[in-house]
Amino acid sequence: MRRIYEPPEPDDGLRVLVDRLWPRGLARDEAHVDQWPKGLTPSTELRKWYHGGGTYEEFRRRYEAELDATEAAGLLDGLRETARKGPVTLLTASKTPEESHARVLADLLKG
Template sequence: MINLKRAYEKPSIEDGIRILVDRIWPRGISKQDLQIDKWWKEVAPTTELRKWFQHDPGKFTEFKVKYMEELKSEGTQKASLKELKKFVKEQKSRPITFIYAVKNQEYNHAIILKEIVEMED
């Protein structure tokens, strides 16, 4: 099972493996304070899609479709998603936490990414 946590929340031992899933580094936070184990930036939405979405709840359904299409299309996102799924599967029962920076905890790409990674192939 994958947990989700904002980058601005204090790291805890329960987080297990902390993976930053944003394309850009969270503002105002140092590498030491973030305490991530991996940065999987290629699985994040493209800059264009992120800017279009602007975390507008009214656009979330369409954003989810577009983001999933991005992850399925050929290129670095698809390859990176495949690597992430493999990595998560190899961790067996170790806790994993996807770290993201956006304020909106209900409408963001990390929720969608968690859902995709936890789906069986």
């Protein structure tokens, strides 16, 4: 897991953007993104709730519930399978990746 604004590293493996919106000020050819599964991202409503003052613990619980939905569950299973075969780097523009949806996804991929 890393911020998308950081330069790619040789050991990144598959680079997956896990944000619903394209990061501001970043050209697509500079991002080196291999996949952008928007169906894995938190809903707009959940994002707004969290950034409006929600707690990380409750955000995590609600986001994990969203990931149980059919489309997201299939995408998550596919990403898990890919991660079993080699390195996957989750990319986010979040200023605090450790308290973001990227952390939730990273933990779910490990577990």
